Amino acid sequence: MNDAASGARIGVFICHCGGNISDVVDVKRVAEEVGKLPGVVLSTTHMFICSDPGQALVESVIKEHALDRVIVAACSPTLHQMTFRRAIERAGLNQFLFEHVNVREQVSWVTEDPVGATAKATRLVSAAVHRARHLVALDKRRIAIQPAALVIGGGVAGLVAARDLAQRGMKVTLVENRPFLGGRMAQLETVFPTGEKARDLLAPLIEEVVSHKLITVMTNAQVVNSEGVVGDFRTRIRVTPRGVNERLAYRGNAIAACPEETVNEFDFGLSKRKAIYMAYPGCWPPMPAIDWHTCTKCGKCVWAVGGKGIELDAEPREVEVRAGVIVLATGYDPYEPLYGEYGYGIFPRVITLQQLIRYLDPEGPTGGQLPLDGASKPRIGFIYCVGARQIEGVNQRQPDGKVKDYCARTCCTGALHAALTIKDHHPDATIYNLYQDVRTYGRGHEAYYERASESGALFLRFDPRHPPRVEKNPRGDSPVVVQVQDLLTDRLDVELPLDLLVLATGVVPHDISELVGMYRCAVGYDSFLLEVHPKLRPVELAVSGVFLAGCCQGPMDITEAAGAASAAASKAAALIAQGQVEMDPFTARVNEALCTGCQTCLGVCPYTAITRDPVKRIANVNQALCTGCGTCAAACPSKAIEQAGFTDAQVLSEVYALLADRSGAVTA
Amino acid sequence: MNAVSKAKVAMYWAGSCGGCDISLLEIGPHLLELVAAADVVFWPCAADFKYHHVASYPDGYIDLCLFNGSVRNSEQERMARLLRQKSKTLVAYGACAISGGIPALANLATPEELFARSYTDCPSVDNPGGVLPRTETESLVGELEIPHFYPQVLRLSDIVEVDYLIPGCPPQATRVWEVCQAFLGGALPARAHEQLAGCTDKSVCDECTLEKRLVKISGFRRHHEAIPEPGWCLLEQGFVCLGAATRSGCGALCTKVNMPCRGCYGPSGEARDQGAAFIGALGSLLNAELEARAGELIDQIVDPAGTFYRFTMSDGDLKGHR
Incomplete structure (x- = not known):
């Protein structure tokens, strides 16, 4: 290997880390050995190089010995690489003329063999010396941040995030996939722990958002494509026409005139709606939308309103939204039980908690009446943890091949809340709660459990490995009968004839696989989006500039989702307030003299950072979009792309030094 | 240009198919310009010079030597060393001399495997005695020796210092003539380290x-x-x-x-x-x-x-x- 910069003046600092390293590694010996290498002007040790005196030593030595490369062998670079980069920058040296060697986590902490550890540390530091000779000064990239945010999802989390961002003076675009705002919260009746009406809480929030001059709301809008990085995301949004505009005066006539009906998803299939419809009373926008899958464009609605305000031939349009940050608030779907799971789909009187809530809603499909077939003393059962806390080998696998093994967190309190509401309407009802554990963990939630107990509701605890069985009642005095072994009465077999069985169903993430690909989101085993760190960076994705709000990250109640949304808005606003982002300069660069424009790299770039310059007929890397993944450099058949910070000379010199035989001679 | 100042050129054919020699002929009428401007002092394929002629030249006598073919045996190595000694500028001409070329595909097998395939196992071979080539053979006229077979096909640069590389199998005639013109025009410095030309x-x-x-x-x-x-x-x-x-x-x-x-x-x-x-x-x-x-x-x-x-x-x- 020839040394491109054989005149380099290298300083090597080996850290004791207060014994963390020096108890196993003979640091003095390492310093001595490395000090013999050509180009090493100074090789020394220090108790704590990360300490103020340690950093001061590095700075003074750089100046004193006119060093132009610095190597620190210490802890993991994750911990202190930036510390030392800043230190050498203060000494007037470019911060990328620095090499960090991990001799703690990767050497002293993983062995008790001092001889081997010292040899390994020596070899690692020597390799860094070889690499350091080829380092070049680099400049950080600085990208101006668009002072605007894109919030994806118009449920409560998206609404809160949009409002909070706008309150901080940020321009916000809120896109909602469906024609109406409000999300899952709008489908609830009253909410725990306050008992307020969900839509009454939602209305002022929606009003605040839609009337805010900094917020642009797009409904019926789908994200189709996204380019760019933190600071300048360019997102293409396809807006499906609503089919209705403000000039529509007689919406009731239009809806009544529509001959096409379909299942009403708002009521979880308990009712039907027209092809032109309003999602719920008081929804926003306060005008109907046309469901193009159901509409046959027969024109009866147009005729009913005298031709004003309905556009059956409107075309979808695409718009580009530029934003510095993205907030994902894509929400959840209730778990849909499999056919036959606790009799679901077989017996009409087996319903989900979501359906029960729609029944209980005075504005719901039955005006608040439960489907009890006139039973005077109704017997109503709840089975908890349906589609939650499932056990591999006991529960049937979901279509994705997994079982839903996590706690859905909202269904215990939700089911107890619904049970108490039933008790209010039907004081003579008997409520059976079939549960594994009651997890009313939130503030004020335990009161629901206590009140339910006091109200006479019965609790039967089942072993999740022996879940209850739901069958047709052979005696015919109720639609279904549930067999359960009750752990609270020493495994007494109990048979419960029920007029209504409610499955307290869990929470699954809304399907956002396209967004996951677009923003390269990390996804957990439970299929929810994965934050960088659950405690230290709870609302950030690993992709810089993308934040998480609400149930896309995991099951949350409204309180938690709103809190997470405010946190995401706050982090996003803080990032925008920086005005610019600094990024490491480790990007791919094209050697124009060698590039032929064979376009191999175009197809491999996951970040669409490479385009073909039509004039020069060669590849061009957009430095703002490049994340430095190195894929193109590896793919280039002419090695005409170089990865700054990881050039062939740098990497190979390091590898050859690591592979050198005991005498130090380099083979290959 | 008088005869004394004429450049001396040579072309040699080691472990290769002969296509490189043909490619030099393929420069066509330019060949006449080449021989008008330079003396061919060694080109076994086209002119009758023997080993002893080359050996008698003073060191550095040849201005430009185009060496084609890989090095697979001791005779080829000997010629490579001799021509390096006698040439101011030594060119690895064609893929075999530069990087082994087609003959080097044999490097995927051992010499034993190669001999077995060529002299006994191949369906078209009739060799009931299993006779294999040997370096030394006793004959009526005494012991005969043929070149040693090397375990690997080598590049010219594995044996001697090479100044220029003209790639191709074979090098394209237009490119070859461009290099010849550069040489005749003095635009090719005599010594270089494996510098590419004709590409x-x-x-x-x-x-x-x-x-x-x-x-x-x-x-x-x-x-x-x-x-x-x-x-x-x-x-x-x-x-x-x-x-x-x-x-x-x-x-x-x-x-x-x-x-x-x-x-x-x-x-x-x-x-x-x-x-x-x-x-x-x-x-x-x-x-x-x-x-x-x-x-x-x-x-x-x-x-x-x-x-x-x-x-x-x-x-x-x-x-x-x-």
Whole structure:
């Protein structure tokens, strides 16, 4: 290997880390050995190089010995690489003329063999010396941040995030996939722990958002494509026409005139709606939308309103939204039980908690009446943890091949809340709660459990490995009968004839696989989006500039989702307030003299950072979009792309030094 | 120009097929210009000079020696050393001299395997006594010696210092004449270290006119199995074309007639190992989301080592059988 910069003046600092390293590694010996290498002007040790005196030593030595490369062998670079980069920058040296060697986590902490550890540390530091000779000064990239945010999802989390961002003076675009705002919260009746009406809480929030001059709301809008990085995301949004505009005066006539009906998803299939419809009373926008899958464009609605305000031939349009940050608030779907799971789909009187809530809603499909077939003393059962806390080998696998093994967190309190509401309407009802554990963990939630107990509701605890069985009642005095072994009465077999069985169903993430690909989101085993760190960076994705709000990250109640949304808005606003982002300069660069424009790299770039310059007929890397993944450099058949910070000379010199035989001679 | 000041040129043929000699003849009428401007002092293929003639020249007598062919035996090594000694400028001419070329494909087998195949196992061989070539043989006229067979096919630069490399199998006549003109015009400094000549910094794609459609490869075919769609990048069509990993200079002769590039000009750009560079690119071009599918596609490539290192087996990191 020839040394491109054989005149380099290298300083090597080996850290004791207060014994963390020096108890196993003979640091003095390492310093001595490395000090013999050509180009090493100074090789020394220090108790704590990360300490103020340690950093001061590095700075003074750089100046004193006119060093132009610095190597620190210490802890993991994750911990202190930036510390030392800043230190050498203060000494007037470019911060990328620095090499960090991990001799703690990767050497002293993983062995008790001092001889081997010292040899390994020596070899690692020597390799860094070889690499350091080829380092070049680099400049950080600085990208101006668009002072605007894109919030994806118009449920409560998206609404809160949009409002909070706008309150901080940020321009916000809120896109909602469906024609109406409000999300899952709008489908609830009253909410725990306050008992307020969900839509009454939602209305002022929606009003605040839609009337805010900094917020642009797009409904019926789908994200189709996204380019760019933190600071300048360019997102293409396809807006499906609503089919209705403000000039529509007689919406009731239009809806009544529509001959096409379909299942009403708002009521979880308990009712039907027209092809032109309003999602719920008081929804926003306060005008109907046309469901193009159901509409046959027969024109009866147009005729009913005298031709004003309905556009059956409107075309979808695409718009580009530029934003510095993205907030994902894509929400959840209730778990849909499999056919036959606790009799679901077989017996009409087996319903989900979501359906029960729609029944209980005075504005719901039955005006608040439960489907009890006139039973005077109704017997109503709840089975908890349906589609939650499932056990591999006991529960049937979901279509994705997994079982839903996590706690859905909202269904215990939700089911107890619904049970108490039933008790209010039907004081003579008997409520059976079939549960594994009651997890009313939130503030004020335990009161629901206590009140339910006091109200006479019965609790039967089942072993999740022996879940209850739901069958047709052979005696015919109720639609279904549930067999359960009750752990609270020493495994007494109990048979419960029920007029209504409610499955307290869990929470699954809304399907956002396209967004996951677009923003390269990390996804957990439970299929929810994965934050960088659950405690230290709870609302950030690993992709810089993308934040998480609400149930896309995991099951949350409204309180938690709103809190997470405010946190995401706050982090996003803080990032925008920086005005610019600094990024490491480790990007791919094209050697124009060698590039032929064979376009191999175009197809491999996951970040669409490479385009073909039509004039020069060669590849061009957009430095703002490049994340430095190195894929193109590896793919280039002419090695005409170089990865700054990881050039062939740098990497190979390091590898050859690591592979050198005991005498130090380099083979290959 | 009088006879005394005329440059001295030589051409030698070591382990190769003879195509390189033909390629020098292919410069056609320019050959007359070459011999008018320079004296041919050694060219076994075209002029009657013997070993002892060359040995009698003073050191550095030959101004330009074009050495083609690889080094597989002791005689070739001896000639390489002799010509290096007698030449001011030594050129590795053609793929074999530069990187082993086709003969170096034999590096994938041991000498024993090669001999067994050539002299006993091959179906067309009739050798009931199992006679194998030997370096020394007793005969009526005493002991005869033929050159030693080396375990590996070597590059010229493995034996002696080489000044220039003129790649190609064979080098293209127009490029050869350009180099000759540069030499006659004094534009080629006498000594250089393995400097490329008669080619460009770009890859064959630079001169190829076939259209890239940026589609991924869904299956590999050999050119006798299907007729390529005219005008469309052969690699994208599944024909293993090494153009993207091959330095240009040939004028994309092969792809112009819908034949995939076989890589005879060697690695392009900064790549050292042509086969590895091409494999790296190929991995990115497969229409395969899953590793298993990628494996299925790669399995369709017949003789990958011989395909990707067809001309560079002595050169790359693979180096054949060791």
